[in-house]
Amino acid sequence: xxxxxxxxxxxxxxxxxxxxxxxxxxxxxxxxxxxxxxxxxxxxxxxxxxxxxxxxxxxxxxxxxxxxxxxxxxxxxxxxxxxxxxxxxxxxxxxxxxxxxxxxxxxxxxxxxxxxxxxxxxxxxxxxxxxxxxxxxxxxxxxxxxxxxxxxxxxxxxxxxxxxxxxxxx
Amino acid sequence: xxxxxxxxxxxxxxxxxxxxxxxxxxxxxxxxxxxxxxxxxxxxxxxxxxxxxxxxxxxxxxxxxxxxxxxxxxxxxxxxxxxxxxxxxxxxxxxxxxxxxxxxxxxxxxxxxxxxxxxxxxxxxxxxxxxxxxxxxxxxxxxxxxxxxxxxxxxxxxxxxxxxxxxxxxxxxxxxxxxxxxxxxxxxxxxxxxxxxxxxxxxxxxxxxxxxxxxxxxxxxxxxxxxxxxxxxxxxxxxxxxxxxxxxxxxxxxxxxxxxxxxxxxxxxxxxx
Amino acid sequence: xxxxxxxxxxxxxxxxxxxxxxxxxxxxxxxxxxxxxxxxxxxxxxxxxxxxxxxxxxxxxxxxxxxxxxxxxxxxxxxxxxxxxxxxxxxxxxxxxxxxxxxxxxxxxxxxxxxxxxx
Numbered sequence: 320x321x322x323x324x325x326x327x328x329x330x331x332x333x334x335x336x337x338x339x340x341x342x343x344x345x346x347x348x349x350x351x352x353x354x355x356x357x358x359x360x361x362x363x364x365x366x367x368x369x370x371x372x373x374x375x376x377x378x379x380x381x382x383x384x385x386x387x388x389x390x391x392x393x394x395x396x397x398x399x400x401x402x403x404x405x406x407x408x409x410x411x412x413x414x415x416x417x418x419x420x421x422x423x424x425x426x427x428x429x430x431x432x433x434x435x436x437x438x439x440x441x442x443x444x445x446x447x448x449x450x451x452x453x454x455x456x457x458x459x460x461x462x463x464x465x466x467x468x469x470x471x472x473x474x475x476x477x478x479x480x481x482x483x484x485x486x487x488x489x
Numbered sequence: 490x491x492x493x494x495x496x497x498x499x500x501x502x503x504x505x506x507x508x509x510x511x512x513x514x515x516x517x518x519x520x521x522x523x524x525x526x527x528x529x530x531x532x533x534x535x536x537x538x539x540x541x542x543x544x545x546x547x548x549x550x551x552x553x554x555x556x557x558x559x560x561x562x563x564x565x566x567x568x569x570x571x572x573x574x575x576x577x578x579x580x581x582x583x584x585x586x587x588x589x590x591x592x593x594x595x596x597x598x599x600x601x602x603x604x605x606x607x608x609x610x611x612x613x614x615x616x617x618x619x620x621x622x623x624x625x626x627x628x629x630x631x632x633x634x635x636x637x638x639x640x641x642x643x644x645x646x647x648x649x650x651x652x653x654x655x656x657x658x659x660x661x662x663x664x665x666x667x668x669x670x671x672x673x674x675x676x677x678x679x680x681x682x683x684x685x686x687x688x689x690x691x692x693x694x695x696x697x698x699x700x701x702x703x704x705x706x707x708x709x710x711x712x713x714x715x716x717x718x719x720x721x722x723x724x725x726x727x728x729x730x731x732x733x734x735x736x737x738x739x740x741x742x743x744x745x746x747x748x749x750x751x752x753x754x755x756x757x758x759x760x761x762x
Numbered sequence: 763x764x765x766x767x768x769x770x771x772x773x774x775x776x777x778x779x780x781x782x783x784x785x786x787x788x789x790x791x792x793x794x795x796x797x798x799x800x801x802x803x804x805x806x807x808x809x810x811x812x813x814x815x816x817x818x819x820x821x822x823x824x825x826x827x828x829x830x831x832x833x834x835x836x837x838x839x840x841x842x843x844x845x846x847x848x849x850x851x852x853x854x855x856x857x858x859x860x861x862x863x864x865x866x867x868x869x870x871x872x873x874x875x876x877x878x879x880x881x
Binding site: 476479 | 509512513599600601602603605606626627628629630656657658659706707708709710715716719751752754755756758
């Protein structure tokens, strides 16, 4: 199954603005994005609608990684997915503009979070989103699929930014 | 990427424009007078991925305005989507993908949901509102065009049209006052019949061209401007030939939609009572 | 008018599988697989209640498909299907059936009054 994440531009701007904020000890910030799933035949369409930053006090001081969030932050995200059935995406940002991809550490993190969110809300899609100044990249675990897929990302607003690197192939 | 020779005259749109337009998957609901113009222009501009919906076939009365329609098509009752497909393929690159559906989009909306941008070239407020709802659920920018000619008695015919671009999160067609309970009810009382509306090719061309221009700017931002109120609502006065921002925009107070909550997206969320 | 929660509970007691969902500012009530009178074909359809003004009607009851039945001797009560709508990602059909004072009725009352069209 293929996947598109359609992210409203005002939500993209909101997340970028939040993730740019400095933290007392973490080198970068993390948040969670919640949304709902729709389908266009065999294509999963994820439409996020709410972003929740990880509160400052839920970061663990660890100089070996850019950011580490604590168990409470993960618990809150999992609880919300479980109680609402919403899609949940772990979000962080890279510097620069243009295309990007997840680092090895990012992938390792998502390899744990994605499947565990799936167990919380089986009918939704979950995964990770990494942003740059102009676009981003998504890795998604779709319902009933064990391997994640690279999802196309559209940023919807003025302007409309479409994913040209790995199209949803429709 | 430099513009290929085919698109060398639209190089001012930027070095990535050709790629951007080729990537976009565009849906057109209604391939009559307005939609056929839109399809033609998008093909010329370099769009390569089309989804077309119309359940109707061409008739003689369409020949005054249906771009690409011929006398033979009328004799053969060619479906409008096939005329549009033929038109697109006659100018687009050979790699163009045209998915045509000889049905109303409501009968199978799968392909429309997968589009990056949707043009509504349909009749009636109810049809437009249903397209608006679908585009909000699936987070798709929606461009609507329409034309009407009314008889103003001694003053003669008055030709008016609209081009509206709404994006998810921003004001919708209800927020800007284009659609309201009154006009939906009026139409409902007429059994949903939008009526046989006067239509002419030049006016459809103005509306379609304006709509396509908005689509290009939306996709590549070449004008480097953003609509102040987060929505574009242009009115066309066919009597004077002017296209201008509709005065109802001044009543739009918030850049946020008040009819579609942020979380009313994706498949409907049914709650047990 | 009784509080909406009370009306919703009453509707749920009559139709235990009933569900609700909002769209475009209106909350719709879905009543799955409701059995119609024996002279109707098909007998079981999904119903969707729109408890607010729509298409020139005070309230509207949509059906998942058009229903046939023998013509009513009273011409005014013959089935006249004039509402085709897409709501909550499904296509629905509705009759031309006016219920005076519908907006002041309870939800269950609205449904039952609409269903009188099939008696």
